[in-house]
Amino acid sequence: MKPREAAAELGLSYPTIKQWILAGKLETVKTPGGHHLIPRSALAPFLKGRPETEDKRERFQKVSGRNQLIGTIVEIRIEGLLAKVVLSIGDQRITSIITADAVREMKLRKGERAAALMKSTEVMITRV
Template sequence: MKPREAAAELGLSYPTIKQWILTGKLATVKTPGGHHLIPRSSLTPLLKAVPEKKESRERFQKVSGRNQLVGKIVELKIEGLLAKVVLSIGEQRITSIITADAVREMQLRKGQTAAALMKATEVMITRV
């Protein structure tokens, strides 16, 4: 199989597979044109070493950050690789742009309770 196909099967990036080929970590067969082909048998030991792609986000639920605001999701819009999430917190709204994958992994839905976690070294105040 081609290196890109092997990368997809292992859930790794193409540059990682290419580096493994060049360092000899992954055995290949060269075509007359100088291209690398990877026998399926070379992937077998690696398939066992690669963790399942589906990760649990449970480990992210307990964090040390104290700047957390809890509210309801009032708007959720996925467009391409990014998603817009709007939380209603009291009479205020906070908007976050995160990856669409994160929205899917957390199974976020409009109406759910969620927390906005802020990490900053400065907080500015303005008189209203």
Template sequence: MADVDVLLKPREAAAALGVSYATVKQWILSGKIKTIKTPGGHHRVPQSVLAQMMRSAPKKEHTASRERFRRVSGRNQRVGQIVEVKFSGLLAKVVLQIADQRITSIITADAAREMQLRKGQTAAALMKATEVMIVRV
């Protein structure tokens, strides 16, 4: 008996690859990901196709997939290195270096101490509207 390839919905494939649903849909429509269509016309991604993509993907030193973070509603997340943590009374200034940019966040000193934020650590900036939240990773 032959092995049956598990078929995943595009959202499930996106989660497995650590990319957004929109990215997977673009890949499907452009032909980068081969799919099987259901009788109703819905795309299903064979698990073997994902396995091939994961094997051929270049390895990254720091994986920035959402699975590493707490579940939060903020979708704009960027991972970087902490280059400065400065405490001043009830507040702490945390500066992240993300590629060629720096993002500064003012958070409570208690939160910075609780997360044990230190220069050189990897952290993520979670952005929503005008707020930037820091998550230690």
């Protein structure tokens, strides 16, 4: 598997996996192009003793925040470490900048339903 996929499997960041590869802590196979591939068997020692769960974010599904807007993902653009996610909510759009790893981990896709959760101590109102 690719290093990014291994990072997601282990619940680690991509830079951490790259450091492990360069330090020799994680066994890899190099492709003819010089890229690293990680055998699934190389991840086994790091997965031992970890509780099995289908959804790593399962424990975060119930939150105290009540300012949640449900909409449809109309755009996802990943550039480097960050991603732009745009939700269409009614005739309005809301944009969020989150990590690219979060988009991959949550498996967000255009056309799917998602919620925007706002946390703020202040809400401003303006006349439109």
